[in-house]
Amino acid sequence: MIPLSYFLVFAAALFSIGLYGVLARKNAVAILMGVELILNAVLVNVLAFWRYRTPDKLDGQAFAVMVFAVAAAEVAVGLALFISIYRRRNTIAADEIDLLKW
Amino acid sequence: MGDPVNAIAAWLRNLLIGLGLSPGLTTVLLTALGVLVMATFVTVIDILLVWVERKVVARFQDRLGPNRLGPFGLIQPIADVIKLLIKEDITPRGADWFVFNLAPIMALATVLLMWAVIPFAPTILGADINVAVLYIVAVGALGTLGIIMAGWSSNNKYALLGAFRTVAQMVSYEVPMVIVLLVPVILARSMGLQAIVDSQSTWFFFLAPIAALIFLITSIAELGRAPFDINEAESEIVAGFHIEYTGMKFGLFYAGELLHALTVSAVFSTLFLGGWRGPFADQVPILGVVYLFGKAFFIYWVIMWIKYSFPRLRIDHMLGFSWKFLTPLSLVLVIATAVLDKILRGTGNAPIAFPYVLLQLGMNLVIAAATVIILREYARIERKRVAGVRPVATAIEPDFKELVAQE
């Protein structure tokens, strides 16, 4: 009833929206939200491929578990960094944190 | 014969199919009706809970409680509801209107969602999913979200501060709760609540009393009830995250908290006290409902007993208790349970035999004894440190003879 294409197009759309969020937003936390959208699109993709192509083997599900773990770790460290940057520079606009630019 | 719920459902299904509706649509309609009936049933019990709470607190405090309206004050909750409904509905200026109104709805809705997976009887069950234990954790986490929304959208510094503290407390106590929830899962070899109840020929309370105790404590902390109620007690931070809520919106928070307490009691009964199990519950399923609610109300009474007996914990004591005591203890408990289970039962679904019960109970008592001994040693060291000779600051006297000689 629902072919694989529906899920793949949905995941591609979510990925593109997340990409726009990463590239176009100034606030660092908003950029991180875009990254979360991209990771969710990846998860939908991985699980759709698992369900439609190899539902007997569980490799796709193990992949998804790893993506969950990595996403959680990355958000935690990223937000800690943002808070630390905010304490020193009093800003988290991505274009104002430019001390390393030449 | 003993299962009226399924009998009525089957009769309605035949009626609707006889009227010409397709089976798929009939299933959808009957499911929607079931959801409506369960939500209404639980909310009506919530009104009864207001009466129970006020009578029980009165008796704990050696007074009578409401007894003017109706026999034994039973009409009192209806009077409370009417009072809340006719109060003025204020939205503070600068508040985010949509989020402000959504927050109490989320707080109550997440509690109602939990009732979907609790098995009332062998055949009366909302949804038999095989990840029900994790579902309960997920819905509890959603409740935390409702509180943040309430605190932030009130445009009030104290509400925000109260919301932060509440969320910090809830998130800290989620960790030992999730770890300890693994113990019934290990013992029952499944995360589905119906499977957990089915495998409780001996109640899990006797197999893992420490796990039950930790689950009770962390659930009370998740509720935000005393002794963990520093966030919303009337004498602290001016009632916390729901300062700006008036009338029925506050009523939703208050009723939601009471219903959450009963829900947590029902979950505890399902996980550790055997749920709907009792004499003749297999043959007459409606008795299962009676047993479950009996056990749930008993645990609810225990929670109220704890609330009205203990003083409030300070926030740093509360967080330290979770992170420094409950989390290591629950980790040790899960490891010990898993190892013992593997040694005694191996993999696969062997049923629980009596020597297994004795050994698990023994392991729990050993861990409890070890914990008490460690705490006693720690307390002794603390006492010695506090009462011992402390270095007193002294001024460094200059050497006068040298100073005079230098002149």
Add this chain to the structure above:
Amino acid sequence: MSVIQLIFLITAVITLGAAIMVVAARNLVHAALWLILTLFGVAVMFGLLSAPFFAVVQVVIYIGAISILMIFAIMLTRRGLLDSGSQFNKGWWVAGLLSLLSFTALVWMLSTWEGFHTPLPELSRDTDFVAALGAQLVNPGGYVLPFEVASILLLAALIGAVVVAWEKKA
């Protein structure tokens, strides 16, 4: 249009709409709330893909922990960008172009693949995916090594986040 297709369509529309609001909202806390709705929609998608375990794990991890962490971070870093002024970079239209390009490229590339229209296969075992997944994750011939490495990664992230955000009192 069958019931499942209708559910899929509604969920997809809600999720993508919420995702667009995430990247377009001016108020950051509103963006976080739209993100929560998006994550919910993705959890429903996981349910449609016969992975109820992942749907529930999505709610616990993403909505119950990561979103709350993001809301905390937004509230703790508010003074910098007080939701006024432009929230977007100067070259935002380039970003829009790029994302549209990536979408069309992905869909076009996938549509040339012969498996693009795979119908839904039946599940051979309709029981415990969760138990089987758990067994695979601790199976020495299975995924125990990535599992352990992920645990160490999470431990490192935990310690790192605490150390980085530690407020050094002078």
